[in-house]
C-alpha cells in the first residue's frame with residue numbers, strides 16, 4: 001500500500017490489478033489530477049496475481065476493511081493466466097462487489113460523435129446510440145452457489161445456481177426506473193429469458209410490472225436476451241434503460257461496448273446507492289493479457305469511469321469536463337494509432 005495525500009477532498013482507493021489494469025488506471029489518475037479542483041487523497045492497493053502468488057491471499061480481511069473507509073474505489077482489472085481461472089475473479093473482484101453491496105452495476109453505452117461503430121449507424125440508428133444498462137451486481141449465477149461431483153470422470157456433474165431474490169431484483173429495478181425517469185425517452189426494457197428460465201424470469205417480470213406502477217411516466221417493455229442481441233445490432237436505438245440480471249448484463253454490456261466503438265471505451269460503476277459503502281468504478285473490460293505491457297490498451301474507458309466516479313460523489317462539473325475532453329478527443333482521434341499513455345496525455349491536455 002502506498003499513500004499520496006493532498007487536501008482531504010476525495011479519499012480514493014486505487015486498485016490497478018492485473019494485465020492492462022495498472023496501465024489504464026495510470027491514465028485515469030493522470031486525468032483526475034488534471035481536473036484541478038479534484039483534490040484527492042489516494043491509497044494504492046497492490047492486489048491481484050502478484051500478491052496472490054506471494055501470499056496465497058487474494059483479498060485479506062484487513063484490506064477489505066480499509067476499502068470500506070474510502071469515498072470511492074477506482075479499479076483497473078482483475079485476472080491473470082498464471083492464476084487458475086475464477087480464483088481472483090471470485091475471491092477479489094466479486095468479493096469486493098458483494099461485500100460492499102454493489103448491487104447496481106451501471107454501464108452506459110453511448111456512441112460518441114466521430115467514433116466508428118461496426119454497425120451501419122446511419123441505417124440502423126440514425127439518431128445515434130445512447131442507452132444505459134443497469135445490471136444487477138450481487139446475485140444471479142455469480143454467487144458461487146453450485147458444485148461439482150465426480151470431477152474428471154465421464155460422469156462429472158456441475159451446477160451453477162442462479163440466485164434471484166425479490167429484494168435483490170426489486171431494488172435494482174426501482175433504481176433502473178428512477179434512472180429512466182430522469183432521461184428524455186423515459187423507457188425501461190427488461191432483458192431476461194422467462195420463456196425458459198421461468199422461475200427467475202417470472203420473478204423479474206412481476207417485479208418490473210409492480211415497480212413500474214410507481215413510475216407511470218416511464219414506459220416499459222421486455223425482450224428475451226437472445227432476441228436482444230439481434231436488436232442491439234439491427235435496432236439499438238430501441239433501448240433507453242435496460243435492466244437485467246448479473247450474467248445477462250455482463251454479456252450484453254460487452255456487446256453494447258462493441259457496437260458503440262469498442263471495449264476500450266466502455267465505462268462502468270459498481271454502485272451502492274445507499275452510500276453506506278464506497279462504490280467502485282472500473283472499465284467494463286478485463287485485464288486483456290493479450291495486449292498487456294505493450295502500451296496498446298485504450299484507457300478511455302477508465303477515464304470515463306473516473307468521470308462516473310466524480311459524478312457519483314456529486315462533483316458533476318469535473319465529471320462533465322472530463323466527459324467533454326473525452327468527447328473532443330474521440331471526435332479528433334480518427335484512425336490514428338496512439339499508445340495508452342498518449343491517449344491519457346491528449347485527454348489530460350484538454351483539461
Ligand SMILES: NC(=O)C1=CN([C@@H]2O[C@H](COP(=O)(O)OP(=O)(O)OC[C@H]3O[C@@H](n4cnc5c(N)ncnc54)[C@H](O)[C@@H]3O)[C@@H](O)[C@H]2O)C=CC1
Pocket residue numbers: 020024076077078079080081089093263264282283284285286287288289290291296297298299301
Ligand atoms: N472487471 C474485471 O476485472 C474483469 C476481468 N476479466 C478478466 O480478465 C481476463 C481476460 O479476460 P478476457 O475475456 O480476455 O476479456 P478482456 O476484456 O480482458 O479482453 C477481451 C478483448 O478485448 C481487448 N481489450 C480489452 N480491454 C481493452 C482496452 N482497454 N483497449 C483495447 N483492447 C482491449 C483484449 O485485448 C481482448 O482482445 C480474465 O482473467 C477475465 O476473467 C474479464 C472481464 C472483467
Ligand SMILES: CC(C)CC(=O)C(=O)O
Pocket residue numbers: 089090093094250284286
Ligand atoms: C470477471 C467477471 C467476474 C466480471 C466481468 O466480466 C464483468 O463484470 O464484466
Ligand SMILES: [Mg+2]
Pocket residue numbers: 250251254284
Ligand atoms: Mg464482463
